[in-house]
Amino acid sequence: MLHKWPLHQLDVKNAFLNGNLSETVFMEQPPGFINAKFPSHVCHLKKALYSLKQAPRAWFQRLSTFLFQIGFSCSRADPSLFVYKPNSCVLYLLVYVDDIILIGNDDAMIRRFITRLHHEFVIKDLGKLSYFLGLEVTYTSTGLFLSQAKYAHDILTRTKLLDAKPMPTPLATAKNFTTQGTLYSDPTYYCSLVGTLQYLTITHPDISYAVNQVIQFLHAPTIAHFQSVKRIIRYVKGTLAYGLTFSHSPSPSILGYSDTDWARCIETRRSTYGYSIFLGGNLVSWSAKKQPTVARSSCESEYRALANTGAEIIWIMHLLRELHVLPPDRPTILCDNKSALFFSQNPISHKRSKHIDIDYHFVCELIAAGRLHTTFVPTTLQVAIIFTKSLPRPQFESFRTKLRVSPPALCLRGVLEIKIDKDLKRSHDLLN
Incomplete structure (x- = not known):
């Protein structure tokens, strides 16, 4: 967001069906489409199908080939990133399976590219980027605000901790983890919770250390480890609306x-x-x-x-x-x-x-x-x-602010548009 360029979101419908297979793949005739004359014959696939292990690679190959033909180059640092820069025009395209984010400095060129993409694939233009893989994008006067409030709310709902008292920090001060203790009865559930918290660190770097500590005991979690996971979730309860702020520099x-x-x-x-x-x-x-x-x-x-x-x-x-x-x-x-x-x-x-x-x-x-x-x-x-360590509340909040992890800033846009969920507001009041 260094240049305040607009972000566009696109979705490719039935993306995996666009991939061309380079390997020889046969498939049994699907039920309801069996040839009466040749019921024992099999189908020779020319294009990929969903659930086929070659489908993701075939789709990406098809998309990247198309982008190369119109002048894009693939990033060496990130193979899912493509850059188009003929002269002063710059376009960046980021692809995740069938979801595409497009940004550039030339609106006319962006519209022409989307039209050309429509001719090649079945594309749904979702307009301005607002929600991507669980990340909520809010535009401010100075940049962007990224959060995962809905995703965090789903975690609390799943763990039945929506009404729990929020905690001021993810871990107790000077907390040490060991393998000693009574084993937790459901390690699969423990692994699932830790995995969801790990994805939450995308916009909540303040819980990264705590998640790193509890993730080291996935093979044999104890009751103490599970209690630590619950404390992290209770901390998330008090910071549901928090996220990362990105501003123009x-x-x-x-x-x-x-x-x-x-x-x-x-x-x-x-x-x-x-x-x-x-x-x-x-x-x-x-x-x-x-x-x-x-x-x-x-x-x-x-x-x-x-x-x-x-x-x-x-x-x-x-x-x-x-x-x-x-x-x-x-x-x-x-x-x-x-x-x-x-x-x-x-x-x-x-x-x-x-x-x-x-x-x-x-x-x-x-x-x-x-x-x-x-x-x-x-x-x-x-x-x-x-x-690297669990900190007392004053230090933790100070460094959290320096990471630019905070609640969304209130802003005026014509009329006052402030919509704060009652649960989020009550949690914030309890924490402070």
Whole structure:
């Protein structure tokens, strides 16, 4: 939304039936359409059908071939993204199975493209993007507001927690998870709930750390783990209307925060790391994960987190370059560990660093080449800390605000249009 271009949503009807099969596939004659003269014959399929394992690949091949023919190019960073840029005109097309989002700077070119797409496939023009894969899009005077209020409401309805008292934070302060305890009686239900919460993190990055913790026990959840999941859902109850705000930025730059909680897991002693990456002040990427190996020092765990953050930033830069909106300034990573920063800027080989995998040293190369910059940030301003540990309520709310996770802003459009669901308002009042 850097240029305030309009977003269009399209839907392809019977998308999988458009795919042409390159393999030899036979099918039994369907009931009601059996040839009386040749009842034992089979059908040789020329086009894909639903439930055929080749159907998704065949459909995407058909669509991408059509887009290539009219001048689109496929992104290397994201194969579901296509870019059209003949001259000053720019069009971006993002496809997810049969759902398409189209954005560009030329309305006339967009209309011509949609008309041409109509001639090739059966397309339903859904107009301005408002609801996409559970994400609700609200347009503001400065940009976009993304939320999953309906999806979150469905979770509460399913778990029968609509009338539960909301919690101020997803997890209790200094909460530690272990495998000890009485096993939960329905692990399938536990896995299902955690999976729905994981999808909710698309617009609720504030629950990413909590979801990462409970997702580590899918194989054998305990009653304590299930209680933690219920606490997360009760937190969601109080933040149903919350979402991510994206606003216009005249001079966007890439800024990343990297942090770890050394040896957080008391059983495996593996560290939890997290990062948050902003583009023009808008949160575009974040993560909360457990490191795959044990770090022998906090410096090592922080340095590994720097490497992961750097890798994500490089991917974002590749994507922005293909979108022709790469910022001129080099990206910056902020870290609160001075030893890790020193090691990233001064790759000196000595006894204290021999154990660090050589794969992580590419951060030094990026810094030496001038493609990346690292600098120190105090822990009190370390935004990524919300992805590495459970925080007290004041700190949690402060960092949540810095992530730009908040309720929708009230706005005036001709007449006052404020429609707040009674359940959402009551939950917000209880929480505050």
